[in-house]
Amino acid sequence: MSPALKRYRVMAYIVGVMLLILVLVAMPIRYIWGHPEFSETFSPIHGACYIVYLIVAFDLGMKARWSKPRILAVLLAGAVPFLSFVVERRVTRDAEAAIRAGA
Structure with missing residues (x-):
């Protein structure tokens, strides 16, 4: 499960940062200053990147045998600014604990 966790962590950060740039930079440039090119x-x-995040998070959820509601919550976390960082931290903590328990 460790490679799946690493892929998930990388994509969670990428999607989180990109979503913040989209919301805090691209959308104001588009709608306040009238320049849609960047967005x-x-x-x-x-x-x-979000589609890749969905695939990677689903893969991790299946390998970790999460419940369907938990998988759905993790998938949706990538669509809410800042939430992907919070959920990534919790998922990593839980997954690392599961890895240690299994080792």
């Missing part, structure tokens, strides 16, 4: 370029990149 038109950045939004699809963030969307692609």
Whole structure:
């Protein structure tokens, strides 16, 4: 499960940072200053990264044998600013404890 956890952690941070950039930088530039170019370029990149995050988080959830509600909560955490960082920390703590218990 360790490689799946590493992939999840990397994607959680990437998606979290990209979502913050999208919300705090790209959207104000677009809607306050009227320049949509940055968000038109950045939004699809963030969307692609979020899809990779969904795949990686689902893979981790299946390998860790999480319940369906927990998998869904982790998947949705990548869509809420700052929440992906909080959930990533909890998932990592739980997964590392499970790895230590199994070792």
